[in-house]
Amino acid sequence: MKFIDELLRELPEDIVLIGEENTRPYECDALTIYRQKPLAIVLPRNVEQIKYVLKICKDNKIPIVTRGAGTGLSGGALPLEGCVVLGLSKMDKIHSIDPKRAVATVDPGVRNLAISEAVESHGLYFAPDPSSQIACTIGGNIAENAGGVHCLKYGLTVNNIQSITMLTLDGQEYKLSREDKGLGLLALMNGSEGLLGVITQVEVKLMKKPIFAKLIMAGFDSVADCANAVTLIIKSGIIPAGLEMMDSFAIQASEEFTHAGYPVDARALLLCELDGDKEQVEIEINQIKELLSNASTLKVSADEAERLLLWKGRKSAFPAVGKLSPDYYCIDGTIPKRHLASVLEQISKWSDQYKLRVANVFHAGDGNLHPLILYDASVEGEVEKTEAFGLEILKLCVEVGGTITGEHGVGIEKLDGMCHQYNDQELSVFHQIKKVFDPDELLNPGKAIPVLHRCVELGRKMHPHNGNLPQPELENI
Amino acid sequence: MNSISEFQHFIKQHDQLHIGTESDNTAPCLNISGYSGVVEYLPEELVITLRAGTTIRQVNAILGDQNQALIFQIKDLDQTIGEVFSCSGAQFSDSVLGVQIINGNGEVMNFGGRVLKNVAGYDVSRMLVGSQGKLALITEVSLKVLPKKFALEFYEGVSESGKRSELDKRLFDGLKKIFDPKGVFV
Numbered sequence: 001m002k003f004i005d006e007l008l009r010e011l012p013e014d015i016v017l018i019g020e021e022n023t024r025p026y027e028c029d030a031l032t033i034y035r036q037k038p039l040a041i042v043l044p045r046n047v048e049q050i051k052y053v054l055k056i057c058k059d060n061k062i063p064i065v066t067r068g069a070g071t072g073l074s075g076g077a078l079p080l081e082g083c084v085v086l087g088l089s090k091m092d093k094i095h096s097i098d099p100k101r102a103v104a105t106v107d108p109g110v111r112n113l114a115i116s117e118a119v120e121s122h123g124l125y126f127a128p129d130p131s132s133q134i135a136c137t138i139g140g141n142i143a144e145n146a147g148g149v150h151c152l153k154y155g156l157t158v159n160n161i162q163s164i165t166m167l168t169l170d171g172q173e174y175k176l177s178r179e180d181k182g183l184g185l186l187a188l189m190n191g192s193e194g195l196l197g198v199i200t201q202v203e204v205k206l207m208k209k210p211i212f213a214k215l216i217m218a219g220f221d222s223v224a225d226c227a228n229a230v231t232l233i234i235k236s237g238i239i240p241a242g243l244e245m246m247d248s249f250a251i252q253a254s255e256e257f258t259h260a261g262y263p264v265d266a267r268a269l270l271l272c273e274l275d276g277d278k279e280q281v282e283i284e285i286n287q288i289k290e291l292l293s294n295a296s297t298l299k300v301s302a303d304e305a306e307r308l309l310l311w312k313g314r315k316s317a318f319p320a321v322g323k324l325s326p327d328y329y330c331i332d333g334t335i336p337k338r339h340l341a342s343v344l345e346q347i348s349k350w351s352d353q354y355k356l357r358v359a360n361v362f363h364a365g366d367g368n369l370h371p372l373i374l375y376d377a378s379v380e381g382e383v384e385k386t387e388a389f390g391l392e393i394l395k396l397c398v399e400v401g402g403t404i405t406g407e408h409g410v411g412i413e414k415l416d417g418m419c420h421q422y423n424d425q426e427l428s429v430f431h432q433i434k435k436v437f438d439p440d441e442l443l444n445p446g447k448a449i450p451v452l453h454r455c456v457e458l459g460r461k462m463h464p465h466n467g468n469l470p471q472p473e474l475e476n477i
Numbered sequence: 478m479n480s481i482s483e484f485q486h487f488i489k490q491h492d493q494l495h496i497g498t499e500s501d502n503t504a505p506c507l508n509i510s511g512y513s514g515v516v517e518y519l520p521e522e523l524v525i526t527l528r529a530g531t532t533i534r535q536v537n538a539i540l541g542d543q544n545q546a547l548i549f550q551i552k553d554l555d556q557t558i559g560e561v562f563s564c565s566g567a568q569f570s571d572s573v574l575g576v577q578i579i580n581g582n583g584e585v586m587n588f589g590g591r592v593l594k595n596v597a598g599y600d601v602s603r604m605l606v607g608s609q610g611k612l613a614l615i616t617e618v619s620l621k622v623l624p625k626k627f628a629l630e631f632y633e634g635v636s637e638s639g640k641r642s643e644l645d646k647r648l649f650d651g652l653k654k655i656f657d658p659k660g661v662f663v
Contacts, residue, residue, distance in 0.1 A: 145596045156594065158603070159571045174644055178567035181635045183612075183649060187570050187603035191596045231521040237544055237624035334592045336522050366593035367522075406594035414597070421597050426586050429655055430598050436651030449598065 004040060006056050007084075011049055015090070017041040026085050029070040029077040030132070031413055033327075033383060038065065038079035043087045047200045050086065051171045054198065057084055058169055063442050066194040068109065068140030071132035073330055074411025076144065076193045076447055086198065088139050094118050095201075102206040103162050108139030108199045112146075115204060124206040127154035130407070131315055139199045145191030147407035149242040149314070152365035153275075156407070158190035160205045166197040169438050173200070188433075193409050194444040196437040210275035213241065214285055215307045219266030219297035223247060226268035227340035230364045232291045233272065234337070238284050242273040243365030244314050247344065250321065250359040250372075257320030260313035263297040270295075270364070271314055273307075314361065318372065321359045325374035328359075329386050332414075333397030334368045334406035343400060347371055347393060354389045356382075368406035369397070395420050410448045418448075419455030427452060479511050481585060484614060489583040493663050496563075496610030504663050507614065510557050516617055517591065520545055524574060524591050526619040529559030546628035548572045548621060559615050562606055566635035570606035577617035578605065581657030591619045604652075607635065611663075612656040 007016055017023060018040045027035045039062065044050045057064050063083040070077050079085050091107040094115070098104070099122040104115060112133040116125040129148035130136055136146070141157045142164065154160070163177035164186065174197070176186040189196060220226040226245055233240065246254065246269045255262040262269060270292075274284045285300055292298060301307035313320075321328055335343055344360060351358045357374040371393060375386040394404040394417040404410070404417035418427065430449040434441065478487060484507070488494065493504040500506035513530035520543040527536060533547075534554035540546050549568065551561060561569060562576075575589030589595055589602035602619075605612060641649075653660075 145600070147594055151594070155571065158600070168644070172644055179635075180607075181566060182607050182609075182641070182645070183652060184567065184570045184600075184604045184606045185648065186567060187600050187606070190603075191600050196599075234523060235521045237626065239624060239627060334594045336519070336524075336592060338519065338521065363594075368594050401590070402592050403590050403595040403597050405597045406592070407596060409596055410598070418597060423586075425584060426588065426598070429586065429588075429601065432655040433599050433601075433652065436648060436655070 003056070003060050003062060006060070007040065007042065007053070010052050011042065011044075015043045015045065015049070017043070026067070026070070026087065027079060029067070029072045029075060031073050031075040031078070031411065033377065034075050034078050034412055036079045036081055038083045038085045041085040041087055043090045045090050047167070050167060050198060050200060053084065053086055054167060054169055054171050057442060058440060061440070061442065063445050064198075065444050066139075066143070066198050068137030068143070069111070069132070069135045071136040072140060072144060072409060072411060073332070074405070074409040074413040076409050076411035076444070077140075078412050080444075080446065089137065091200075097122065099124065102208075103203050104206060105201065105203050106138055108202060109137050112136050112138060112141055119206055120209070123209050125209050126204050127151075127160050127207045128157045131318065138202050138204065142190055142199055142202065143192065143194050144407065144409040147363070147366075147368065149244060149363060152243060152363070153239045153241050154207060158187055161186065161190065162203040162205050164189060164199050164203070165201040166199045168197050169440055169442055191409070193411065193448040195434050195448055196443065198443070210241070212278040212281050213273055213275035213307060214281050215301040215310050216270075216272045216274075216285060216288055216292070217262070217297075217299045217301075217310050218270045218272070218292045218295035219263035220268045220270065220294065221266070221296050223268045223344050224341040225294045226270050227337070227344075227364070229270055229292055229294065230337060230340065233288060234365070236287060236291060238274070238287060240272045240365060241275040242271065243363070244271040245269065245340075245362045245364035246314065246317065247360040249357065250317050250361050253320040253324055253359055254313040254317050257323060258309075258313045258316050260309050261299075262313050266296060271310065317359070317361045321372045321374065325357070326376040326378065327374070329373040329375060329390055330408070331369065331371045331373065331390050331393050332405045332408040333394050333402055334366065335397050335400050335402035337364065337367045339400040339402075340364065340367070343369070343396060346396060350389055350392055354385055356386060356389055363406070366406070367402065391416055412447055415450040415454060416458055418450045419458050424452055424455070427455070478509070481579070481616060484509060484512075484579055484616065485583040485585065488579060488581065488614065488661060491661060492659070493661055495663055496614055509559065509614070509616070512616065513557070515539055522591070523593065523622055524619055525622050526575075526591055526617060527558050528617055529562070529615050530557050532557055533561065540622055541625070544625050545622045546625045548623050548628055549630040549632040550628060551632045558618055562615055562618055563609050564635070565606050568633060570603040572621045573603050573606055573618065574621055575619035576602040576605060576615055578613040578615055578656075580613050581659055581661040585616075589619065593621060612653055613662070
């Protein structure tokens with residue numbers, strides 16, 4: 001094929017993957033219900049190779065889907081038909097660490113956790129910690145503006161990036177820095193889901209590792225009591241390093257999976273981590289204990305091992321729930337915290353109506369919900385039912401003043417949800433922004449922003465069958 | 478002039494205008510410093526939504542009553558939040574969660590939101606930080622706030638230097654056209 005020949009003319013053979021077998025591992029990201037084999041996968045080792053891929057793709061009008069580790073949950077890295085997947089996982093060098101300025105310069109394919117490991121000896125770490133941090137890459141973190149359990153106190157990815165170097169589709173290098181005057185283009189690139197440019201280098205901001213941390217675990221007899229405790233803590237002037245909530249189903253699933261010592265009879269569980277200097281942490285622990293007088297059980301981590309064990313239950317919640325069901329679907333809506341109890345109650349009602357079980361885990365401190373809908377893709381109609389249920393939840397999040405996605409991105413998955421959150425004029429602004437950066441519309445086209453047609457037709461839109469989604473770039477008429 | 482509909486009308490009525498408190502003599506001035514006050518503030522959400530004409534002094538007083546503050550301290554207390562928004566950089570945009578704007582056609586739009594985490598759509602609200610009134614009229618700003626003791630840092634502003642490349646210019650012009658196709662905001 002002429003296009004592949006052109007790629008191979010200047011690229012080493014071992015970084016170009018083609019054919020049924022070789023492309024299969026890249027046919028989806030962590031949202032596995034959607035799959036599509038790309039035309040080819042290129043795994044460049046340097047910027048020159050990326051530039052070459054962009055040039056050849058531009059010349060041949062081949063769409064490009066940039067991919068990090070493929071851990072995204074919204075199908076952002078799902079290949080498009082006839083596209084090239086630009087996988088940056090081989091660009092994984094840490095170029096420099098500057099402990100004085102507390103920054104490190106790294107390639108886009110460096111793993112999130114690898115950054116913290118590399119700077120640990122300086123007493124530093126990279127704060128954003130998505131659950132996939134062992135595998136996910138910094139480039140992907142920026143593309144999604146990834147969060148994690150500690151972003152209430154330490155910010156999102158966008159708050160922890162000093163500068164990026166990116167390539168436009170026509171191969172121009174462009175550096176964006178926090179020091180820039182003028183429009184906030186660095187912020188714009190964060191969360192742009194691979195639609196505006198290709199990130200080739202990143203300068204991350206590092207933080208001082210907290211000297212001391214303790215975790216309080218509190219069980220409650222009702223979700224409302226637990227949600228109320230979240231509000232009390234924030235109002236008291238304490239910003240916990242992490243403030244997580246789980247419902248009874250999630251508690252039981254996690255306990256069965258990790259044996260962390262969770263109270264299995266509780267209707268809701270609160271995990272509240274305090275960090276900083278020891279004296280301060282002890283004071284805050286006592287303050288919070290008083291605020292949690294409504295709790296049915298209360299435990300403070302006795303040592304580091306116990307703190308990590310209690311976290312392990314929460315961090316394993318997804319796989320733990322995954323063990324109880326052939327498939328699960330993770331929702332990522334965010335709401336103002338004051339609506340936590342009522343939104344949960346509604347989700348529970350829908351759960352009965354749809355006859356689909358739901359386990360709830362939340363980043364309660366910032367109102368980011370992760371209801372996990374359990375389903376079985378092999379049962380006819382259940383995928384559609386699950387997606388309809390998910391969309392109901394997202395619509396509710398928007399209705400109470402929240403958003404359809406807090407940290408996972410829109411990707412291919414939440415295009416319909418976007419129609420509920422933004423009006424046509426606002427969506428049109430998004431489309432035009434893409435055109436300014438990518439006039440050829442070859443960078444991850446069709447993702448993140450729904451075509452206006454799609455929103456118009458949403459009411460009578462066809463649902464995907466057997467896990468095959470109609471391609472989003474096609475009009476849904 | 479103190480309402481969204483009046484601002485819309487003013488923008489639609491003019492071929493060119495200057496957003497600010499002082500006219501620059503080339504175009505009439507659209508001064509919205511009277512459009513002030515809290516739209517929504519719930520301390521437990523750590524989010525405040527303000528009309529753009531609210532001064533830093535007012536913001537500090539409102540937040541101070543709840544023992545909260547902006548994530549950094551701004552020295553010029555008479556500046557409005559809209560002015561700070563329009564002339565700032567990343568340090569300020571770290572706290573920005575959402576905006577309401579009126580574009581050059583006089584249309585009201587909303588980007589971002591009033592929650593701490595939101596990755597739906599491009600981050601237009603943070604992108605507009607530093608736009609200096611050249612893209613749109615900022616009418617409302619939602620900001621992350623913190624308990625007072627966390628707001629230790631002083632706001633530094635952005636330096637005046639910085640030369641613009643060809644690509645900078647192309648992107649700026651392209652983005653301006655989206656929000657202000659007729660070039661009303663000068």
